[in-house]
Structure formats: C-alpha cells, structure tokens
Amino acid sequence: MTIHKEGYTTIALSILFIFIINALIDYKYYDVTWLRWFVYIFSAALFIIVLQFFRNPSRSFSSGESLVICPADGKVVVIEETEEGDQVVQTEQFGFIKFGSRVDVFLPVGTKVNVELNQVVKGGITTLATIS
Structure with a gap:
C-alpha cells in the first residue's frame, strides 16, 4: 500500500501542525506530564x-x-437518471x-x-454497471 499523491501536502502540513502543537505544549506545560501525554497520544x-x-491500496482491478x-x-x-457525462478509461484515477x-x-x-442502494463498494473491484 502506498500514499496517494494528493495526500503529500496535507500529510506534510499535518506533521508541521502536530510538531508545532507538541512543541508549544512541551514549552508551556513542561511540568504537566498527563497533559503532554494526552496531546502526544x-x-x-x-x-x-x-x-x-x-492510503492507496494495491488491488487487482476488474476490467x-x-x-x-x-x-x-x-x-x-x-x-x-441523469444526462450524459464525460468518458474515462478503465482503471484510470481521475481525481481525489x-x-x-x-x-x-x-x-x-x-x-x-x-x-x-446502501451496498458497500470497493474502488477498482466492484462492477457498478454493464453497458448494453
């Protein structure tokens, strides 16, 4: 399993945010051990x-x-029922x-x-429809 390319920026920002929050808590509340551990967890x-x-799971795609x-x-x-839409290629990622x-x-x-309705589906595996 890999990380989707759209996630790199968000993950990097999350790391930065978490680092800053943890550093501030360590600095301001260095003597309150339970609070620091709560924030770490x-x-x-x-x-x-x-x-x-x-996550971008490795899967065997249907086609x-x-x-x-x-x-x-x-x-x-x-x-x-709707109006006609765009065409895409099978197994191609087209957005996130x-x-x-x-x-x-x-x-x-x-x-x-x-x-x-209410059926749980898996990307790249479940067949949504068959075109006649």
Whole structure:
C-alpha cells in the first residue's frame, strides 16, 4: 500500500501542525506530564487517521469492454437518471475526494445497474454497471 499523491501536502502540513502543537505544549506545560501525554497520544491518533485516509491500496482491478467499475470505496447512496457525462478509461484515477464527499457516475440510457442502494463498494473491484 502506498500514499496517494494528493495526500503529500496535507500529510506534510499535518506533521508541521502536530510538531508545532507538541512543541508549544512541551514549552508551556513542561511540568504537566498527563497533559503532554494526552496531546502526544491525540496527535499520534490524528496523524494515523490522516495517513489512513490517503492510503492507496494495491488491488487487482476488474476490467471488461462493457463494464463500469466503481471509482472509489464507499456506499451507494442514490441511483438516479441523469444526462450524459464525460468518458474515462478503465482503471484510470481521475481525481481525489479529500476527506469525504461523493463521486457521481453517469451512465448511458439502457445500462444495466449491478449495485443496490446502501451496498458497500470497493474502488477498482466492484462492477457498478454493464453497458448494453
């Protein structure tokens, strides 16, 4: 597993922020051991959460001429009819959702949708739809 390229700046800023906060706590409250340890543990947990968010897991991707593959890990929260959208190449990364939000996938009319509402999906693995 690697770190996604979009995460480098955020991770660097997180390290800087954590370093500054810990240095200030060490300087101001050097005699309050429990507070310093609390801040250290909280800082470590925060850093682990940031690293976990920007992970780029190694996966064997699904592919096929008429398959629409899930672009991100998450849960299907709505399925609606829409207008036509952009084209992308299978297994290609096309953007990054920083700390949440959503991904919209537009499909042509007549496409068979293979997922259901509230289904948990994996990016690059789950087949969202089959184009007829």
